[in-house]
Amino acid sequence: MKSLVKSYFDNHKLNEHQIESYNDFIENRLQKIINEFGYIDTDIKNYKIKLGKIRVGQPIIKEADGSVRKITPMEARIRDLTYSAPIYLELIGIEEENGEEKVIETIEVYIGELPVMLGSKICILHGKSEEELIELGEDPKDPFGYFIINGTERVLITQEDLIPNRIICEFTEKNNKEIALSKVFSVRHGFRALCTVERHPDGLLYVTGPGLSGNVPLVVVMRALGAETDKDIIEAVNDPRFAVEILLNIQEIREEFGVNTQEDALEYIGKRIAPNQSKEYRIRKAKSVLMNNFLPHLGVREEDFIKKIKFLGIMTRNTLELYFGYRGEDDKDHYAFKRAKLAGDLLEELFRSAFSQLTKDIKYQLSKQTLRNKKPSIKAAVRSDIITDRIKHAMATGTWVTGKTGVSQLLDRTSYLATNSQLRRIVSPLSRSQPHFEARELHGTHWGKICPSETPEGQNCGLVKNFALMAKITRDEDDNVVIEFLKKFGIKEFNI
Template sequence: MTENNWDLVDSFFDEYDLVDHHIKSYNDFVNNRIQNIIDITEPISLEDENGKKYTLKTGKVHIKKPFTKEADGSESTIYPTEARLRNLNYSAHMYLEMALNAEDEDNELEEVYIGELPVMLKSDICHLNGLTDEELVDNGEDPQDLGGYFIVNGSERAVVTMEEIAPNKIILERIGEPEERRAKAIVTSIKSGFRARISLEYKKPRKKGVFLRISFPYVPGEVPLVILLRALGLATDEEIITAITDDFNYQMIIADDIQVSNEALKLDQEKLVEMSQEERREYLQTAAIKYIGNRVAKGMNEDYREKRARDVINRYLLPHMGIEEDRCRDKAIYLAEMTEMLLQVIHGEREPHDKDHYTNKRLRVSGDLMEDLFRVAYTSLTRDMSYQLERTLSRHKELSISHAVRSDVLTENIKHAIATGNWVGGRAGVSQLLDRTSYMGTLSHLRRVVSPLTRSQPHFEARDLHPTQFGKICPNETPEGPNCGLVKNLALMCNISEGSDEKEIKDVIEKMNVLD
């Protein structure tokens, strides 16, 4: 390397630490994401036996730097070294502004203690943040220690970076050989921690049936695509065909599907002919919603089936596009685009996506994983508060927020996950005991990237070194044995970028006069 290159390396490490990706992500979680989760959570509402309604209003969250309560009731500041030696948790205390209002009341917000949050060393809410080397030594810390891990029950736990397929993005796959003419388009749609996997598959039916079928959460089995598009508002045959494609060959496939789907919907053809354009649209859309309603709420009365079908479509089909009723048509257009891409793969006009290409991957670091954990823990806390308040109402006692909040609900939920590594969503091994065999071993552990694929399957392509990993993933650092290629490490000068705010990007695009 030339002298200039070494200067470049030095200046890079003057700007970034080796565990910066964890610390920056955790800081964003503490400074922004916790408040967002609290703001978007539905407020608790209660009603007593006289019909009087109460609503719990929440305000800002305040996080106090780590301290511990001694046996005599006094509070003292705690540093990481003391937490390690005394087998304590190095955690911050969280306070949330709350007020319980009866109808037409607007009481003042009061600060209530809601629980503890494990603190990442060297983050904004850590006592070590901003200390000089001399001050670190005075507090029993190694100035060379980069932080980026937690201390729970006295043991050091690292949250490893998880690799996953990029969410909210269409991934096209070919199934089997090209001659078999089978393919799949998959979208992992994520909204506020909820993951919905939408899968659109093209396969030739053995007997008379539809080519294009779609599956999404809370709907048993697969639904013909045409029926779902009708339910979403592309009701007439012409609307469906023109929304999907201009290519005549593809239009013939869709026309065949429409014919078979119409038979499944048991449409009254004579009645259809006599209807006006608007009546026909409404009739077709209602028939499609009834069909889905029979799947999601079989055996229930008709009104409930229709309501449940609409609810499932709004909430669980492409939730990242919105869960409001007026987003249905946009979802239909999205699925139509997805269908055209799938048909192009079938006819060899478009190459399927490479799932191992790093463009189609995302890395979830500490802040993202802690966000998932906090969301579930906070939901448990609100449910418990609701139960405690209802119990107080039923006993005709005076309502008190401070008595309703059991802080150990939130604390234990988060602490247990970090202490055991069993994360929300059934994932295990997300947090691990920090490797202290050597200094290099510790740095390596904090830059580890883990793939969620099962270790017992070969997954040859996933284990291979992909050309797009160049400069991002270290080609040498991977274990031997079953984890080979599934447990990786970030390259030394790899820096993970944070996601951008959608609204800012939309504003920029609108200023460029791009059509909606």
């Protein structure tokens, strides 16, 4: 056993999950965020900016005299500076003429500073021997995996979260009545939408989602997505056990609201979303909400409505199975339903928000240039302090873009064990003031993943945990990799 443990720690560090996550953010996720935005549409006629390659430089410092040089973590600590690296982005000015795109200018601009995690690939300490680390003023046994913000050592605490894009079934109470429901946290490009299918005591099925303005009958949403015939809706649920239940819902909605076609359904939803507006506007608004806000992980185009109908059918089937006792409630405390947001995931959220503000500001600055009858200048339109200030403020205060506090904390240097413990901490988002007895208890799936003994006393008990010493945290894999792997077994189509 001793040789096994020794062999493991010869190849793995206690906090390598944080460093690996940060490296993945630098190498892959930054460019992924840029690709999500794609273009910056401007108010200038036939002119837009295409976003190209992004890169992060080496940690540097700009002195008061204008000189630029490399900086070490120890210098950042002593001088109360932020250990950060410059970010450069390729921006391509494009003018459209007769339906063709013409490149006006291509320029790589400095868009801000990104705090550097000690020990990461872009850190000056990466790959250094113990003797070289001592020369740079560092402790060769330091675990790294933290940041230096304004001279203070700060660590991003891993956040525990429910799994996105997966259906969870449970019973809940509304108005003192028990309701069976299936819910999914649909996540796309940082946007998180909670969508549910509920069976109420009167037998009617309802759907909730962002922008739908409360409970909307399932049949109405199905018709709005393109399932116009009764057969389409029954086939979406695809379970003969519940055919009568679905038919009763269809009949009830037809008699009460007169919804028979896709246009009727869109009109019904549009009246709730945009009352007192024209019919054309209401239908267009309803369609926009269903495309962009409802189950966004399945796509945000009208062509993706067929996927949403199928997924909604699966959610409906699960809800009815739960209500009629064919299945039990899902155990939300099971670790298969959990995901850990590491430093890379947290910085991805933060950078996406900051970059969104930068794109809006670039658009505004270009508009100002036009009003002054100046030729559009990309370099003059980019203000680097927007990204720098937003990221630095969040990491210095611990207040994240989601509104959660305590995400960034001062590194505990009480002892070597305290430092490593904090770097391996995982925090639940549940409220400390509520009992949440089941969430605080040890679960069988914690075995080998979560330490069964290290948790604080008091209101944080069971909500602030630590990873087990030999727990290995894996990263998200692209769905397309799995799909291509399944195709090797002769599967021709991979439908929901």
